[in-house]
Amino acid sequence: MATFSADVYQNEFLPDGGTDVHAIVTIVCSGAGAVGQTGAGDAAELVIVDTSGSMDGQNIVAARTAAAAALDQVNDGVWFAVIAGSHEAKLAYPYGRELGMVRMDPQTRAQAKAAVAGFQADGGTAMGTWLTLATRVLASVPSAVQRHAILLTDGINQHETPEQLTAAIEGARGHFQADCRGVGAAWQVAEVRRIATALLGTVDLIARPEDMAADFEGIMRQAMGRGVADAAIRVWAPQGSQVLFVRQVAPTVEDLTSRRQEVNPLTGAYPTGSWGDESRDYHVAVRLPAKVIGQEQLAARVQVAIGDEVLAQGLVKAMWSNDDTLTARIDPAVAHYTGQTELAEVIQDGLAAKAAGDTDTATAKLGRAVQLAAETGNEEATTRLRKIVEIEDADTGTVRLKRSVDKLDEMALDTASTKTTRVKK
Amino acid sequence: MTVATEADPTCPSCGGHVTPGERFCEACGADLGEPAPAPPATPMVPAAATPPAAATPTGACRSCGGEVADDGYCTRCGTAAAKPRDHFTEQPAPWVAAVCDRGIRHHRNEDAVALAAAPPPAARAVLVVCDGVSTSTDSDVASLAAARAARDVLATSQPRGLGTAASSVAATAKALSNAVDAANDAVIANTAPGAGSPASCTFVAAVVDGPVLVVGWVGDSRAYWLPDAGGALLLTTDDSFAAEQIAAGIDRAVAENGPHAHAITRWLGTDAPDHTPRTVSVDLDTPGWVLVCSDGLWNYCSAPQDLAGLLGATMDTVGAQPLPLAAALVEWANAQGGRDNITVALARIDPTTTATAGPSADHREEVSPDGNVLS
Numbered sequence: 194m195a196t197f198s199a200d201v202y203q204n205e206f207l208p209d210g211g212t213d214v215h216a217i218v219t220i221v222c223s224g225a226g227a228v229g230q231t232g233a234g235d236a237a238e239l240v241i242v243d244t245s246g247s248m249d250g251q252n253i254v255a256a257r258t259a260a261a262a263a264l265d266q267v268n269d270g271v272w273f274a275v276i277a278g279s280h281e282a283k284l285a286y287p288y289g290r291e292l293g294m295v296r297m298d299p300q301t302r303a304q305a306k307a308a309v310a311g312f313q314a315d316g317g318t319a320m321g322t323w324l325t326l327a328t329r330v331l332a333s334v335p336s337a338v339q340r341h342a343i344l345l346t347d348g349i350n351q352h353e354t355p356e357q358l359t360a361a362i363e364g365a366r367g368h369f370q371a372d373c374r375g376v377g378a379a380w381q382v383a384e385v386r387r388i389a390t391a392l393l394g395t396v397d398l399i400a401r402p403e404d405m406a407a408d409f410e411g412i413m414r415q416a417m418g419r420g421v422a423d424a425a426i427r428v429w430a431p432q433g434s435q436v437l438f439v440r441q442v443a444p445t446v447e448d449l450t451s452r453r454q455e456v457n458p459l460t461g462a463y464p465t466g467s468w469g470d471e472s473r474d475y476h477v478a479v480r481l482p483a484k485v486i487g488q489e490q491l492a493a494r495v496q497v498a499i500g501d502e503v504l505a506q507g508l509v510k511a512m513w514s515n516d517d518t519l520t521a522r523i524d525p526a527v528a529h530y531t532g533q534t535e536l537a538e539v540i541q542d543g544l545a546a547k548a549a550g551d552t553d554t555a556t557a558k559l560g561r562a563v564q565l566a567a568e569t570g571n572e573e574a575t576t577r578l579r580k581i582v583e584i585e586d587a588d589t590g591t592v593r594l595k596r597s598v599d600k601l602d603e604m605a606l607d608t609a610s611t612k613t614t615r616v617k618k
Numbered sequence: 619m620t621v622a623t624e625a626d627p628t629c630p631s632c633g634g635h636v637t638p639g640e641r642f643c644e645a646c647g648a649d650l651g652e653p654a655p656a657p658p659a660t661p662m663v664p665a666a667a668t669p670p671a672a673a674t675p676t677g678a679c680r681s682c683g684g685e686v687a688d689d690g691y692c693t694r695c696g697t698a699a700a701k702p703r704d705h706f707t708e709q710p711a712p713w714v715a716a717v718c719d720r721g722i723r724h725h726r727n728e729d730a731v732a733l734a735a736a737p738p739p740a741a742r743a744v745l746v747v748c749d750g751v752s753t754s755t756d757s758d759v760a761s762l763a764a765a766r767a768a769r770d771v772l773a774t775s776q777p778r779g780l781g782t783a784a785s786s787v788a789a790t791a792k793a794l795s796n797a798v799d800a801a802n803d804a805v806i807a808n809t810a811p812g813a814g815s816p817a818s819c820t821f822v823a824a825v826v827d828g829p830v831l832v833v834g835w836v837g838d839s840r841a842y843w844l845p846d847a848g849g850a851l852l853l854t855t856d857d858s859f860a861a862e863q864i865a866a867g868i869d870r871a872v873a874e875n876g877p878h879a880h881a882i883t884r885w886l887g888t889d890a891p892d893h894t895p896r897t898v899s900v901d902l903d904t905p906g907w908v909l910v911c912s913d914g915l916w917n918y919c920s921a922p923q924d925l926a927g928l929l930g931a932t933m934d935t936v937g938a939q940p941l942p943l944a945a946a947l948v949e950w951a952n953a954q955g956g957r958d959n960i961t962v963a964l965a966r967i968d969p970t971t972t973a974t975a976g977p978s979a980d981h982r983e984e985v986s987p988d989g990n991v992l993s
Binding site: 429430431432433434459481485486487488489490491492494506508512514515 | 682689691692693694695696697698720721722723724725956
């Protein structure tokens with residue numbers, strides 16, 4: 194049985210007239226167990242591979258190997274299927290059925306690996322059709338409550354409109370989680386991020402086809418360790434207050450604010466998908482009506498819930514004080530993650546400006562990124578930024594854009610922008 | 619009280635000895651919940667605790683009436699449930715009572731009060747008030763432990779010396795000195811080793827012994843004698859920067875509102891240079907009130923004649939019972955802003971209904987612990 198804990202890091206003291214309370218809540222899950230084994234229901238896995246014409250050559254060879262490696266990681270008994278995607282989606286395995294899934298066993302594993310070994314690169318790219326087929330295939334197994342997919346692409350979504358993709362994403366939202374990967378430099382990070390964010394998954398770059406198998410294996414192994422099918426963060430805030438935002442800030446930045454589902458007028462639930470043995474940090478900000486100096490009140494109850502059961506709770510407090518030494522201090526965890534969130538934003542904005550040819554904005558944003566990465570000790574971000582800009586002075590954020598930049602380096606910076614470093618506690 | 623009972627009760631939190639009837643553990647400050655049964659009848663009864671109904675927070679939020687959750691906060695408006703330590707009362711006898719309150723602007727109640735009294739009117743009472751220094755660690759725990767330790771010493775020891783008035787007063791002054799030693803020990807016992815800012819508190823104790831009142835103090839908590847008719851007296855002289863300025867000729871109102879007015883020059887605690895109490899005695903030969911308080915009250919009403927006026931006006935509203943009166947004075951201080959913790963302890967003195975046994979002292983004399991009359 195999985196157990197959760199919730200620890201709150203905040204400065205609860207507010208100055209006279211202060212209204213905004215910020216806290217970092219660290220949620221730790223332990224004893225999660227294996228996927229589909231906790232009695233909550235079955236698990237289902239999908240492997241969705243881009244088989245468009247652009248995959249021809251090294252990529253399709255690597256994709257065959259990677260899909261096989263992923264299938265090797267799926268536990269016996271887990272429902273699964275393989276989808277081959279181009280301008281249309283095809284169920285590559287199980288064979289001979291319009292829609293369906295089978296349970297993993299040695300025989301189905303061998304059949305599925307044989308199916309992926311036959312992948313041929315042909316056709317265009319319409320990822321929306323892949324998502325729609327995936328949603329329908331998963332719906333054919335109602336007992337599977339925990340649903341996850343690996344999605345691989347190598348190109349731009351050319352054969353359908355953005356609106357069609359949006360409609361397919363909305364159709365899939367809430368039905369399964371998807372970890373998305375792009376191979377090579379021809380795909381668009383923002384486009385794939387849109388899918389991954391909506392489907393509570395990750396987005397990353399596979400720069401070299403030969404790395405694909407290890408990556409797929411890792412994703413699938415992690416998915417098999419997620420014994421908690423679906424947990425939500427619940428935030429209670431007092432009457433008359435306003436929840437400014439709820440963000441996951443570690444291991445990656447993800448704004449959950451718009452995912453709010455009302456539990457009751459004072460409590461919202463924010464879906465966080467499945468959990469393994471892991472720790473995630475959340476930044477919660479609440480605006481309260483100011484109270485008199487000396488008053489204490491609860492600003493938020495931050496809870497982990499599975500269904501209607503609350504498994505852990507952290508209390509975010511507010512105390513109004515006229516002692517400047519108490520109220521002026523910013524909690525180090527809040528400061529750290531505020532910086533990391535801005536870092537992710539300015540990297541994405543900077544790269545978008547650069548792509549649009551707006552050198553001034555790109556220089557300013559990426560300069561700020563260099564400054565924030567230095568301030569928050571995010572050395573990985575600094576290393577990635579260094580490939581895009583010449584750093585003259587990290588402290589002031591003074592940079593120059595490099596004349597020639599490898600597209601893959603830009604994409605690596607973009608996909609990694611939301612990865613945060615942990616605050617030193 | 620050091621009277622042994624059949625089964626010495628212990629603190630459920632730290633296991634330390636607790637005195638029956640007390641609401642908080644002396645050692646760790648834990649809330650003891652419903653008071654234990656009162657000890658066997660003795661001449662001096664330590665204060666019975668607040669009625670249990672008021673001790674345990676009820677299900678309703680004091681701010682919005684919503685339901686209070688197990689986590690101690692309202693499920694609707696988030697207001698913190700009242701903590702028993704934030705506001706409590708004591709009344710060991712009908713004529714003696716105190717109210718100790720967090721005030722409005724402080725987060726904790728670092729004031730403390732401990733009372734003991736014999737039931738017959740004006741026979742004998744002990745009123746101890748300690749004001750924890752807010753910049754130090756765990757002063758709320760330390761101040762309560764100090765007040766109770768001193769109260770227990772004074773409730774147990776009832777010296778009369780050689781029986782003469784001066785000798786009796788001197789003996790009580792010596793007992794006050796012992797009480798401060800016990801209070802100081804209690805503060806030190808509740809100071810975490812290596813605390814950057816060790817716990818510290820003020821001390822004032824008033825011992826009513828028949829027709830005589832003896833007061834001992836360290837710091838700026840005060841005792842007043844407010845007779846129904848005649849001149850009101852401030853019995854204590856603050857150990858404070860403000861008092862030093864007043865002694866140097868600066869106007870009281872100016873000094874008490876100056877930038878360092880609240881800086882005290884003497885206190886109890888590990889870093890206290892000297893905790894010998896100064897003592898004073900006064901005859902209680904006319905009906906009136908002994909009022910012992912922390913600066914949470916007197917900051918808003920310092921001069922004795924003003925305080926007597928406030929007391930009189932308050933009595934016109936709530937009557938002359940000590941508990942409602944003390945509560946009303948606390949409420950009044952909160953209405954003035956409640957900038958500090960507030961403690962008001964009152965003893966009603968009425969010589970016409972009191973046995974006249976006991977020595978009488980000369981009017982308001984400073985006494986030294988060794989029995990020499992100073993003035």
